[in-house]
Amino acid sequence: MSSFVIEGGYRLSGEIVPQGAKNEALQVICATLLTPEKVTIHNVPDILDVNNLIQLLRDMQVKVEHPAVGTYTFQADDVDLNYLGTDEFLRKSSSLRGSVMIVGPLVARFGKALLPKPGGDKIGRRRLDTHFVGIQKLGADFTYDPTRQLYEIQAKKLKGTYMLLDEASVTGTANILMAAVLAEGKTTIYNAACEPYLQQLSSMLIGMGAHISGVGSNLLTIEGVSSLGGTTHTILPDMIEVGSFIGMAAMTGSDITIKNTGYDKLGIIPDAFRRLGITVEQVGDDIHVPTHDSYQIDTFIDGSIMTIADAPWPGLTPDLLSVFLVVATQAVGSVLIHQKMFESRLFFVDKLIDMGAQIILCDPHRATVIGLGNRFKLRGANMVSPDIRAGIALLIAAMSAEGTSRIHNIDQIDRGYQNIDQRLNNIGARITRL
Numbered sequence: 001m002s003s004f005v006i007e008g009g010y011r012l013s014g015e016i017v018p019q020g021a022k023n024e025a026l027q028v029i030c031a032t033l034l035t036p037e038k039v040t041i042h043n044v045p046d047i048l049d050v051n052n053l054i055q056l057l058r059d060m061q062v063k064v065e066h067p068a069v070g071t072y073t074f075q076a077d078d079v080d081l082n083y084l085g086t087d088e089f090l091r092k093s094s095s096l097r098g099s100v101m102i103v104g105p106l107v108a109r110f111g112k113a114l115l116p117k118p119g120g121d122k123i124g125r126r127r128l129d130t131h132f133v134g135i136q137k138l139g140a141d142f143t144y145d146p147t148r149q150l151y152e153i154q155a156k157k158l159k160g161t162y163m164l165l166d167e168a169s170v171t172g173t174a175n176i177l178m179a180a181v182l183a184e185g186k187t188t189i190y191n192a193a194c195e196p197y198l199q200q201l202s203s204m205l206i207g208m209g210a211h212i213s214g215v216g217s218n219l220l221t222i223e224g225v226s227s228l229g230g231t232t233h234t235i236l237p238d239m240i241e242v243g244s245f246i247g248m249a250a251m252t253g254s255d256i257t258i259k260n261t262g263y264d265k266l267g268i269i270p271d272a273f274r275r276l277g278i279t280v281e282q283v284g285d286d287i288h289v290p291t292h293d294s295y296q297i298d299t300f301i302d303g304s305i306m307t308i309a310d311a312p313w314p315g316l317t318p319d320l321l322s323v324f325l326v327v328a329t330q331a332v333g334s335v336l337i338h339q340k341m342f343e344s345r346l347f348f349v350d351k352l353i354d355m356g357a358q359i360i361l362c363d364p365h366r367a368t369v370i371g372l373g374n375r376f377k378l379r380g381a382n383m384v385s386p387d388i389r390a391g392i393a394l395l396i397a398a399m400s401a402e403g404t405s406r407i408h409n410i411d412q413i414d415r416g417y418q419n420i421d422q423r424l425n426n427i428g429a430r431i432t433r434l
Helices: 023-032 048-059 083-084 087-094 097-110 127-139 169-179 194-209 239-251 269-275 318-326 349-354 388-400 420-424
Strands: 003-007 012-016 038-042 063-068 072-077 111-116 141-145 150-154 163-165 184-188 210-215 219-223 231-234 255-258 279-281 286-289 305-310 332-338 359-361 366-373 382-384 405-407 432-433
Touching: 003 388, 023 038, 023 048, 023 097, 023 169, 023 349, 038 420, 048 063, 048 087, 048 097, 048 305, 063 087, 063 184, 063 366, 072 231, 083 097, 083 111, 087 097, 087 111, 097 111, 097 150, 097 169, 127 163, 127 169, 127 269, 150 286, 163 286, 169 184, 169 194, 169 219, 194 210, 194 231, 219 279, 239 318, 255 366, 269 305, 286 366, 318 332, 318 349, 318 388, 349 359, 349 388, 388 420, 420 432
Parallel strands: 012 255, 038 231, 163 184, 305 332, 382 405
Antiparallel strands: 003 405, 003 432, 038 072, 063 072, 111 150, 141 150, 184 219, 210 219, 255 286, 279 286, 332 366, 359 366
C-alpha cells in the first residue's frame, strides 16, 4: 500500500492545469462500445479508474491506441462477448464502479451484458436500481445470481418509452441514455441528471449520429437510430479538481492561478467558495486565488449559520463537500455541511478532529464546523484515505498543518487525481510518495 508523507506549512505559488474530468471520461469511454467505427477522445486523464476501464475494454478486444498524451482512439468492431463470462472479467469489473456503464451500450448494441456487483468508494449505499429499472423499461430482462453476485441482462430488442427516474442519478442517466439512443422509437427521460458530464456525453452521442433533445435540462427526449458512427470528442477540465485547488490555495495561504478551468461549466462552485470568504477571481477561462491571511464564512441575511449542502445540478456537486468541510476548519466563523446523498462520506472527520479541527458530527449526513481561523493551526497526523474525495481533503489538511503528516492507502487518491504529488510539488508543496 502506497503512502504520502507531507511536510505542512508551505505556501504554493504559480500555475496549475486541471486534468480532464474523471466522471465524464468514464461515461464517454463506455460510449465507444456503441459503434464499430473509430472514436477519438482527447484530454483523457491518466488516473487509475480511467486506466482500468480502458484496460477492461482492451480485454474485450476493443482496439485501443494511445497516439499522444491524453489522446486515445477506440474501435469496438470485434467485441469478444464471451469474455464477459470469464472470472477475469468479473474480478476486474467488480473492482471498478464505472464499469456499470458498459451495460447500456452492450445491451443496446449486442442484446446482452453481464455485470458483477461493482465496487468503488466506501461512502455508503450506492444502489443501481435507477440504472436497471430504466433499462428494464426499455425492454431488457435482468436476473441476479446472489451466489456469484452477478447481474445478467438480455434484450431481444429495446423499445423507446416514457420513464420518470426515481432519482437524478448521473451514471444512471448516462447508462439509460446510451441504451436509448439505439432503441426503437422515442424515449423520454424525466428527472434526468443534467450535469456537464451528461451534457458532454450527449454532445458526443449527437456527434455519432444520435438524436437527443433537451440537453442540459432534466427532460431528455431521444429518437432512436439504427446505428451510430465514429466521432472526435474533447473532455472538459475536471471541476472537482478545480474546486480542490481553490480550497487548497485558500487553506495554505497560497497565490495560485488555475489554468483552463472551463469556467462557464463550473456552475455555482466559485460562488460557493466565495460564501466561505475565499476570493475567487475569474481571468478569462482561468481562476486566480490570491494569498489569504484569513477568510471569513458568510452568514444568512438574518445572521443564522451558513449551510452548504449538495444538490442535483445545477446545485453543488456532492464530490466537493469533503473539500468545503476541511477548508472551513481554518476559516473564521461556523458552517453546517449537509451531505445529503451518501451517509458515510463524512466519517473521515474524526481524522480532522485528531488534527485539532473543531467539528461536531451531528449525524451521518451533517457536520458543524467551527472555524477558528489562524488562532489554531491543524497539526500533522497519521491517516488513512477512505475514498477519493476524503483523500484529497486530508491531503489539503496535511499541507496546511504544522508538522509532518502521513496518508496511507493513497491508491484511493490516485483513482481520481493524476500525478497529484508531482503537480503540487512543482508549485511548492512538500509531498513524498512511499
